[in-house]
Ligand SMILES: CSCCC(=O)C(=O)O
C-alpha cells in the first residue's frame with residue numbers, strides 16, 4: 001500500500017508515523033492510487049480502464065540496479081512535469097515518488113510492490129530510486145516522453161491549468 005507523508009528535511013526518509021490516506025492525497029493533488037495484484041493486474045478492470053481511457057499502448061519495465069546509472073538517479077530527482085499523465089506500477093521492490101501540494105510542499109509517496117499511481121498532467125514531481133525496483137511504465141507514445149523542468153515549467157500552460165483546476169476543487 002502506498003504510504004504517504006509530508007516530507008521533512010531528510011531527502012532519504014523512507015517511513016513516517018504521520019501518514020496521509022490515499023483519499024487525502026487524491027484530494028490534495030489529483031493523484032490516483034490503486035492497489036494491484038502484480039500477477040493479475042492485466043485483467044484488473046481498473047488497470048484496463050486507465051490504459052484504455054488514456055490510450056497507453058506502450059510500456060517498458062525500469063529495473064534498478066540493472067538500468068540505473070548515477071546520472072539517471074539524479075535525472076529522476078530533478079523536479080519536473082509532463083504534459084500527459086504519468087502512470088506507473090511497481091512490480092517489485094520500492095521507490096519514492098514526491099509530489100507538490102498546492103502550497104508547494106513535498107508529499108512523499110513511498111510506493112511498493114503492487115502500487116499503481118497516476119500523476120495528473122502538469123503536477124510537479126520527482127522520483128527517488130533508493131533500492132531494488134522493477135517498475136512498469138506506461139506511455140501514450142514512447143517517442144513523446146518529455147519532461148519539463150522547473151523553473152521553465154512554471155509558465156507551462158498544462159501546469160497552469162493543473163493549478164487552476166486544483167484551486168477550483170479546493171474552493172468547493
Ligand atoms: C522513478 S519514479 C518517477 C520517475 C518519473 O518521474 C518519470 O519517469 O517521469
Ligand SMILES: [Fe+2]
Pocket residue numbers: 080081082086125147
Ligand atoms: Fe515524471
